[in-house]
Amino acid sequence: MFLYIAIAIVNLCSEFSFFYMYYALQAKRFHIAKMMxxxxxxxxxxxxxxxxxxxxxAHFGISTLLTAHVINLxxxxxxxxxxxxxxxxxxxxxxxxSYMLWFIFSLGFAGFLDFCTxxxxxxxxxxxxxxxxxxxxxxxxxxxxIPKYDLCRITAYxxxxxxxxxxxxxxxxxxxxxxxxxxxxxxxDVAYSITLFLTCxxxxxxxxxxxxxxxARINMEDKERAQQTVIDQQNLYIQxxxxxxxxxxxxxxxxxxxxTSLYLQSKEGNLQEIEDAMGKILEDFDMxxxxxxxxxxxxxxxxxxxxxxxLLNKITIINRLHNGFRFEVLYPVDDLIIPKMDLVRALGxxxxxxxxxxxxNGGDISLMILREExxxxxxxxxxxxxxxxxxxxxxxxxxxxxxxxxxxxxxYRKLIDKYSNxxxxxxxxxxxxxxxxxxxxx
Numbered sequence: 001m002f003l004y005i006a007i008a009i010v011n012l013c014s015e016f017s018f019f020y021m022y023y024a025l026q027a028k029r030f031h032i033a034k035m036m037x038x039x040x041x042x043x044x045x046x047x048x049x050x051x052x053x054x055x056x057x058a059h060f061g062i063s064t065l066l067t068a069h070v071i072n073l074x075x076x077x078x079x080x081x082x083x084x085x086x087x088x089x090x091x092x093x094x095x096x097x098s099y100m101l102w103f104i105f106s107l108g109f110a111g112f113l114d115f116c117t118x119x120x121x122x123x124x125x126x127x128x129x130x131x132x133x134x135x136x137x138x139x140x141x142x143x144x145x146i147p148k149y150d151l152c153r154i155t156a157y158x159x160x161x162x163x164x165x166x167x168x169x170x171x172x173x174x175x176x177x178x179x180x181x182x183x184x185x186x187x188x189d190v191a192y193s194i195t196l197f198l199t200c201x202x203x204x205x206x207x208x209x210x211x212x213x214x215x216a217r218i219n220m221e222d223k224e225r226a227q228q229t230v231i232d233q234q235n236l237y238i239q240x241x242x243x244x245x246x247x248x249x250x251x252x253x254x255x256x257x258x259x260t261s262l263y264l265q266s267k268e269g270n271l272q273e274i275e276d277a278m279g280k281i282l283e284d285f286d287m288x289x290x291x292x293x294x295x296x297x298x299x300x301x302x303x304x305x306x307x308x309x310x311l312l313n314k315i316t317i318i319n320r321l322h323n324g325f326r327f328e329v330l331y332p333v334d335d336l337i338i339p340k341m342d343l344v345r346a347l348g349x350x351x352x353x354x355x356x357x358x359x360x361n362g363g364d365i366s367l368m369i370l371r372e373e374x375x376x377x378x379x380x381x382x383x384x385x386x387x388x389x390x391x392x393x394x395x396x397x398x399x400x401x402x403x404x405x406x407x408x409x410x411x412y413r414k415l416i417d418k419y420s421n422x423x424x425x426x427x428x429x430x431x432x433x434x435x436x437x438x439x440x441x442x
Contacts, residue, residue, distance in 0.1 A: 006128045008043060013135035014106070015039040018076065020139050021098040027152045029414060034083050042075045065183040069176055073099055092168050093159045100175060102138070104207070107182055108200030109134050115194055154214050232312065301329040302369075306340040307347070311367075314351045321355065324364030331371035337441050338419050347378055349412040350435050354382035357433065361385040378437040388428060 016039050023030045049071065053064035077095045085091040113130060146152060162168060182199065295315065302308040311327075318325045336343060354365045363383035370377040416422045421440040426433070 003124075004047070006125055008047060010128050010131050010135075011043045011046060012039050013132045014102075015043055015076075017135040017138045018098055018102045021101055021142050022076075022080070022094055024142055024146050025098060025152055025155050026094060027414065027418075029417075038079055038083060042072075042079055045075060046071065063180055066176060066180045069103075069179050073172070073176075089163065089165060089168055090159060093162065093171075094155070096171055096175060097155060097158075101142075101207075103179055103182075104200055104204055105138055105141075106134070108197055108204065111194070111196030111198075111200060115197060149211070150215065151211070153218065154211050157214055157218050232309070295327060298327050298329045301332045303332055303334040304336060304340060306344050307333065310344045310348055310351075314348070314355070318355060318365060321359055323355070323358050323362075326364070326366035328367075329369045333369060333371060333376065335441060336376070336439065337421060338439060342415055342418075343439070346412055346415050346437060347380075349409065349415075350378070350380040350437065353409060354380055354433070357385060358382055374440055376439045376441050379434065380437075381432055381434045384428065384431050384433045388433065 016035070019030070019035060019038050052071070053062075053067035056062040056067050057064050073095065076099065077092060080091050080095060081088060109131075113127065162171070182196070182203075299308060299311065302311060315325065315327065351365075351367070357363065358365055361383070363385060365383075366379075366381045368377075368379040368381070370379070413424075416424050416437070419439075423438045425436045425438075428434070
């Protein structure tokens with residue numbers, strides 16, 4: 001009985017290390033209750049069906065190692081879907097990738113353990129204890145490696161490259177064949193233990209090389225996008241200047257006619273008509289030229305290229321939607337203490353949600369960027385046309401805009417919660433949704 005309890009504890013720790021990697025590689029938070037469900041239920045099921053691999057081997061000649069991996073992968077995938085993972089294709093990729101990392105590390109550890117204990121025969125409970133310690137060691141290693149080497153971004157890129165069912169399905173039999181080959185190397189012989197350990201190390205180094213190469217490719221694509229962003233910015237500035245020039249020429253062309261009209265009206269004493277005409281002239285000037293000049297001046301204060309690129313893109317979209325937009329940058333923005341891309345993602349989510357809310361409803365959006373001595377504040381303010389529950393606003397899946405939405409603000413919350421120097425505040429006031437993002441800067 002005690003032996004079964006020990007095996008169950010080892011399996012629980014192994015499942016915990018696997019599911020930790022699954023969620024950590026996606027930068028997802030997990031609830032304690034959900035994690036307990038994920039690690040306890042599969043462990044109980046595996047204990048009940050543990051005779052199945054031997055039965056299949058005896059009657060059908062199927063490898064027990066292959067059967068074990070198929071059962072583990074299938075159960076993990078099914079339970080992840082059962083607890084709410086909706087993107088099955090993405091879930092299948094991350095399940096396999098996490099299991100692969102877990103397998104390589106655990107098998108290498110097993111080979112190393114076999115080698116160390118080859119000259120003496122330790123208690124089986126001692127081996128179980130080492131396996132439990134290894135599970136927590138693996139969690140610690142991954143908690144340090146994932147943020148340091150940006151593994152979330154790399155794995156997300158890899159997942160996007162094989163985001164089709166045929167490619168995803170092919171990966172599973174390929175991996176199962178690889179695991180069967182690797183498992184079959186394990187033996188009581190010392191030489192085989194060394195071979196197993198060294199083979200796992202080679203595989204690990206190959207995997208690290210692939211991840212490094214992928215990181216370099218991502219950086220290259222980022223540089224290309226940055227270069228394209230510079231070109232787009234230049235084109236936008238040129239277009240704005242050309243529009244200002246054309247409007248100035250038009251006003252210059254009409255200047256004489258307008259002055260003549262005002263002169264005749266003044267002689268006739270039509271003061272009200274003069275006031276109306278002057279108001280119309282000033283309004284046209286402010287709408288056509290003043291607005292574009294103000295936008296150009298405000299963007300000049302944004303000296304962070306990635307942030308300026310985001311704002312140019314969003315402003316262009318808002319103008320196409322013909323929604324009102326007010327933009328103010330009171331002081332230059334030139335330094336940040338958090339990664340630029342995280343700020344771009346966070347602000348992009350706030351602006352996207354504001355645009356979705358006002359689109360087709362005749363609303364307006366304002367963006368104000370304030371810079372104090374040690375505080376940078378972004379205020380996104382938009383008119384509100386739906387009832388919003390403040391208690392549910394950041395819950396994943398909550399939306400007022402229809403099916404398939406509701407992921408943005410939950411992702412926004414997870415993003416800013418990574419940083420102790422970033423805070424967020426949301427209020428609803430006089431029919432408007434106001435969201436503040438504050439960053440402590442150097």
